[in-house]
Amino acid sequence: MTNTFNDTILKAFRGEKTAYTPVWYMRQAGRSQPEYRKLKEKYSLFEITHQPELCAYVTRLPVENYGVDAAILYKDIMSPLPAIGVDVEIQKGIGPVIHNPIRNRSDVEKLGTIDPESDVPYVLETIRLLTKEQLNVPLIGFSGAPFTLASYMIEGGPSKNYHKTKSMMYSSPDAWFLLMEKLADMVISYVNAQVAAGAQAIQIFDSWVGNLNAEDYRVFIKPVMTRIFSELKELNVPLIQFGVGARHLTAEWADLPCDVIGLDWRLSIPEARELGITKPLQGNLDPALLLSDWNVIEERTKRIIDEGRNHPPHIFNLGHGVTPDISPDTLKRLTNLIHNYSKSN
Numbered sequence: 001m002t003n004t005f006n007d008t009i010l011k012a013f014r015g016e017k018t019a020y021t022p023v024w025y026m027r028q029a030g031r032s033q034p035e036y037r038k039l040k041e042k043y044s045l046f047e048i049t050h051q052p053e054l055c056a057y058v059t060r061l062p063v064e065n066y067g068v069d070a071a072i073l074y075k076d077i078m079s080p081l082p083a084i085g086v087d088v089e090i091q092k093g094i095g096p097v098i099h100n101p102i103r104n105r106s107d108v109e110k111l112g113t114i115d116p117e118s119d120v121p122y123v124l125e126t127i128r129l130l131t132k133e134q135l136n137v138p139l140i141g142f143s144g145a146p147f148t149l150a151s152y153m154i155e156g157g158p159s160k161n162y163h164k165t166k167s168m169m170y171s172s173p174d175a176w177f178l179l180m181e182k183l184a185d186m187v188i189s190y191v192n193a194q195v196a197a198g199a200q201a202i203q204i205f206d207s208w209v210g211n212l213n214a215e216d217y218r219v220f221i222k223p224v225m226t227r228i229f230s231e232l233k234e235l236n237v238p239l240i241q242f243g244v245g246a247r248h249l250t251a252e253w254a255d256l257p258c259d260v261i262g263l264d265w266r267l268s269i270p271e272a273r274e275l276g277i278t279k280p281l282q283g284n285l286d287p288a289l290l291l292s293d294w295n296v297i298e299e300r301t302k303r304i305i306d307e308g309r310n311h312p313p314h315i316f317n318l319g320h321g322v323t324p325d326i327s328p329d330t331l332k333r334l335t336n337l338i339h340n341y342s343k344s345n
């Protein structure tokens with residue numbers, strides 16, 4: 001491990017004031033970095049994540065290259081699903097493809113449970129390597145949330161309208177709620193194991209839940225999210241809730257038993273405060289902005305830092321993941337700007 005451990009981001013996640021605004025970027029590992037691109041010519045995502053040394057290297061790249069305040073484990077939200085019987089493959093140009101999609105209650109009943117130590121030992125070994133030996137910033141572990149995972153499992157892959165998913169939710173509520181509970185069991189075991197191995201904070205990606213209206217969220221999703229966060233609270237690590245296009249769910253998230261709310265770029269920090277969020281906020285520069293001129297990036301970044309200055313703290317991030325066309329040089333420059341501007345003003 002190099003020099004002293006910097007726990008600034010953990011303090012901000014817990015609601016403590018920090019000397020500067022800490023930052024990490026969703027999908028910061030891999031993506032546009034040349035070292036990663038070279039590896040991807042040889043290995044797939046699953047091949048990298050099954051090799052702890054290699055996976056730890058990819059996870060470390062943005063800490064070393066950009067100077068961010070946390071690492072996030074390189075793997076996908078699909079990574080634990082094979083353990084419960086989901087036949088998933090990540091196909092180039094498409095994304096996750098499920099060869100045995102779930103269509104009815106009997107398919108849900110067939111899903112198994114995860115035993116992380118025997119099903120995903122390589123994930124835990126990567127975490128141990130990183131946290132015991134290699135990192136001088138915290139490691140964020142993560143899981144997909146039940147709705148977002150179910151959307152892939154039911155649709156068979158990425159979707160634009162989630163018709164099959166919603167159809168199961170509305171027409172077969174017994175199958176739906178069983179699926180939610182089975183996925184919650186998986187998320188809880190998987191996250192417990194990540195924390196036991198050394199992960200110091202956890203983000204739950206409910207990326208696609210904004211496709212539901214607030215009433216359906218309350219009926220079909222909020223109970224399972226409340227259960228997940230309540231059980232994970234006992235782990236005593238900061239828990240981050242994240243979703244995209246979910247302005248209409250902000251008030252529902254305000255009282256979830258999590259510690260931090262991740263915002264996409266559609267809702268500003270002051271707007272989220274007006275909607276009742278009193279927890280620390282994470283976000284929310286539009287990733288598309290990182291393809292524009294530096295003076296535009298600088299102006300928008302400073303504005304977000306200024307909006308986030310008041311207590312409770314703000315953790316800088318993008319409104320969603322880094323895209324492969326964003327230059328590593330821009331991310332390095334952005335990280336420096338965030339650190340320097342938030343310190344000096």
Ligand SMILES: O=C(O)CCc1c2[nH]c(c1CC(=O)O)Cc1[nH]c(c(CC(=O)O)c1CCC(=O)O)Cc1[nH]c(c(CC(=O)O)c1CCC(=O)O)Cc1[nH]c(c(CCC(=O)O)c1CC(=O)O)C2
Binds near residue numbers: 030072
């Ligand atoms: O990369 C894409 O987004 C396209 C394919 C896709 C993947 N998972 C998926 C999608 C979206 C979809 O199709 O619905 C599905 C996926 N993966 C993930 C999310 C959550 C989210 O970002 O909102 C989602 C759903 C929402 C979303 O697509 O943004 C999470 C994810 N994937 C991944 C990571 C790890 C990382 O980037 O370091 C992480 C999370 C941690 C983090 O934020 O850092 C990694 C990942 N997943 C994937 C890839 C491409 C692999 C390949 O081409 O061989 C890669 C690696 C890469 O981008 O270079 C596959």
